[in-house]
Amino acid sequence: MAEESAAGAVHLLCLAASSGVPLFSRSSRGGAPSRQQLPFSIIGSLNGVHMFGQNLDVTLRSARTEDSAVVWKTFHDSITLIVLSSELGCAELRLERLLELVFGAMVLLVGLEELTKIRNVERLKKDLRATYGLIDSLLVDTELAGDLTQCVDCIIPTHGPLLQEALAGFAEEMGSVFASLVAGGRVVVGTEGWWRLGAPEAVLLPWLVGTLPFQAARDYPVYLPHGSPMVPHRLLTLTLLPGLELCVLCGPQPPLSQVEPQVLERWWQPLLEPLRACLALTPRGIPAGFPLHPDILGLLLLHLEQRRGLFTVDLGGEEGPSPSARRRLLRSFYVLVTATHFPPEEKAEEPGCPTGVPRACYVVCGAAAEGPQGRQDPGAGLRLVAVQAGPRRLLLLVSARSPTYALRGLATRTLHALTPLL
Amino acid sequence: MARLPAPGSVIVPDWHESTEGKEHLSSILRKNRRRVFGLLERPVLPPQVAADTASYKIFVSGKSGVGKTALVAKLAGLEVPVIHHETVGIQTTVVYWPAKLQASDRVVIFRFEFWDCGEAALKKFDHILPACKEKTDAFLFLFSFTDRSSFEDLPAQLSRVAGDVPNTVKMVIGSKFDQYMHTDVPERDLMAFRQAWELPLLRVKSVPGRRLADGRTLDGRAGLADVAHVLNGLGEHLWHQDQVAAGLVPGPQESSPDGGQG
Numbered sequence A: 001m002a003e004e005s006a007a008g009a010v011h012l013l014c015l016a017a018s019s020g021v022p023l024f025s026r027s028s029r030g031g032a033p034s035r036q037q038l039p040f041s042i043i044g045s046l047n048g049v050h051m052f053g054q055n056l057d058v059t060l061r062s063a064r065t066e067d068s069a070v071v072w073k074t075f076h077d078s079i080t081l082i083v084l085s086s087e088l089g090c091a092e093l094r095l096e097r098l099l100e101l102v103f104g105a106m107v108l109l110v111g112l113e114e115l116t117k118i119r120n121v122e123r124l125k126k127d128l129r130a131t132y133g134l135i136d137s138l139l140v141d142t143e144l145a146g147d148l149t150q151c152v153d154c155i156i157p158t159h160g161p162l163l164q165e166a167l168a169g170f171a172e173e174m175g176s177v178f179a180s181l182v183a184g185g186r187v188v189v190g191t192e193g194w195w196r197l198g199a200p201e202a203v204l205l206p207w208l209v210g211t212l213p214f215q216a217a218r219d220y221p222v223y224l225p226h227g228s229p230m231v232p233h234r235l236l237t238l239t240l241l242p243g244l245e246l247c248v249l250c251g252p253q254p255p256l257s258q259v260e261p262q263v264l265e266r267w268w269q270p271l272l273e274p275l276r277a278c279l280a281l282t283p284r285g286i287p288a289g290f291p292l293h294p295d296i297l298g299l300l301l302l303h304l305e306q307r308r309g310l311f312t313v314d315l316g317g318e319e320g321p322s323p324s325a326r327r328r329l330l331r332s333f334y335v336l337v338t339a340t341h342f343p344p345e346e347k348a349e350e351p352g353c354p355t356g357v358p359r360a361c362y363v364v365c366g367a368a369a370e371g372p373q374g375r376q377d378p379g380a381g382l383r384l385v386a387v388q389a390g391p392r393r394l395l396l397l398v399s400a401r402s403p404t405y406a407l408r409g410l411a412t413r414t415l416h417a418l419t420p421l422l
Numbered sequence B: 001m002a003r004l005p006a007p008g009s010v011i012v013p014d015w016h017e018s019t020e021g022k023e024h025l026s027s028i029l030r031k032n033r034r035r036v037f038g039l040l041e042r043p044v045l046p047p048q049v050a051a052d053t054a055s056y057k058i059f060v061s062g063k064s065g066v067g068k069t070a071l072v073a074k075l076a077g078l079e080v081p082v083i084h085h086e087t088v089g090i091q092t093t094v095v096y097w098p099a100k101l102q103a104s105d106r107v108v109i110f111r112f113e114f115w116d117c118g119e120a121a122l123k124k125f126d127h128i129l130p131a132c133k134e135k136t137d138a139f140l141f142l143f144s145f146t147d148r149s150s151f152e153d154l155p156a157q158l159s160r161v162a163g164d165v166p167n168t169v170k171m172v173i174g175s176k177f178d179q180y181m182h183t184d185v186p187e188r189d190l191m192a193f194r195q196a197w198e199l200p201l202l203r204v205k206s207v208p209g210r211r212l213a214d215g216r217t218l219d220g221r222a223g224l225a226d227v228a229h230v231l232n233g234l235g236e237h238l239w240h241q242d243q244v245a246a247g248l249v250p251g252p253q254e255s256s257p258d259g260g261q262g
């Protein structure tokens, strides 16, 4: 399709930093995986200019042209990642976080030691093939936002406490403190220990589970990029219902063979209806009856201290842009407010900006921003509004019929209403 | 001499094509697709045709790339991987299969739990092989018709993986049988192997089956017809083994010298 081929592409390159040997490259175009590869000469130049800077003690971090951006980053003096993006609104913030997460994904699946002490390049290349699925999912259109926000995508279940209790009991019987229920890459409930997982594994583990093909159960070796980059752990996943997986992170014990159907049934059969209800929550993320203003077409709510997020565009409102366009608008707006209006999340509570006082900003989308020629651009006039209060930040995508003077009030009230959820 | 059940002697071979069989198959289909089951779910049959469930764990063993993951996906009615990616860690797949027993005329629902793991994971991590072998009811040893070395490796594998596990079902599966034109494993070598080892042997083609009118979704009924012989063969040996263990039919030890079959 003409429309698709006109859409931007993302190229990711991975090289051994010292030798410049390419280890792999992955690409996407128009939000879908693509086989297209950059010519070897371009790979060489992109790496060469970065190395040239390095020899002069200059770290080349990023470069832009009118319609594309390049970001370089070298990890542990051993692995260089380069991303080249011509996607609409490709921002350095997004690309830098992408590279961090890609490297995290590589550590998660092959371990830091193999990446920093490269003994056999061919062997490393072969082992890195196991990361392609996860990395590709970071380059294409997604329903999640954690790759960008560095917060764990969540679903707010109707029967949270019941599920929480069962999860805690089950985890204890398994001898692990790390357990969660994951639906479509989003965490429904997690044990206290699970929520203590550091970045990036807190985002990557549910993301990984969301990308793997259907299996009844798995015993999946993972390294934790933050918590245990050298010693592998085991991620056990148990598909309670298609689309709903119970995840347990553990050491050598217990073997997967010990998690018998009877054990699962004892804990989870009594909760079959609440579990089914979780599935009905994807992709909306919040209970159907939850009152939200009908002008709201999508929302991104982040709890910056707990590092959890709720990202949904399935709130009704048939008219207006498609779900993927709504997600794209909210993601770009997130980049904008994070880069310019609000301090980066890490510094959210710096002295001088009193918490509790909501701060806000909004933009109105221009006409024909990305609408196909000749048709009314469904994105024209849409409003995007952000408020921050204490540890919470809320971004809303609002219908064009909503008056701009009421946006801040709408956002503040919505944030207030959502506060008990996250 | 080991006594193997003759094909079709335990399970009625083409029962899944009968009216009664089709009625039972509808419990593992939904809108002509294969149904996938979570661990908390099972096929539901109407009360008047209710059947017992017989659960078995099956470890799928064989060299990297012979087609273990593709076979399991094919049996489960899932998309078979086109590009070879070594399986990470262990993955298990549950396949339900209703079948009719010859002796009692009863219907049982087999619940096969396939354990599949990548060769690299097996070598790298000590916990994988014991977990796969623990309480396993059957071993499937795969070789590929297009890879002679995978066939020659069978004896070593049999002793390495299952040497210390007597009284379990062991079956040999020749994969990529659709590539038989290019085979490296001629029939006479197979005959020799079967005579030496007396193990049941099945040939499989783990290739995507027919699709529904939308051109994308796999046709569940067609997929089941493709693999019925494998599922029946597996069920037959597992059921027979249970009967032997329960002392209901004579096993290898008690069998008379002239009673054995290949």
Ligand SMILES: Nc1nc2c(ncn2[C@@H]2O[C@H](COP(=O)(O)OP(=O)(O)O)[C@@H](O)[C@H]2O)c(=O)[nH]1
Pocket (backbone or CB within 6 Å): B062, B063, B064, B065, B066, B067, B068, B069, B070, B071, B080, B081, B082, B083, B084, B085, B086, B087, B175, B176, B177, B178, B179, B204, B205, B206, B207
């Ligand atoms: N033509 C054909 N290809 C197969 C068959 N079984 C597996 N393959 C292909 O062989 C490759 C390896 O298969 P896979 O199941 O991943 O091997 P594993 O390492 O044993 O799990 C894949 O590309 C499959 O598509 C088969 O029966 N016929």
Ligand SMILES: [Mg+2]
Pocket (backbone or CB within 6 Å): B068, B069, B070, B085, B086, B087, B116, B117, B118
């Ligand atoms: Mg495999």
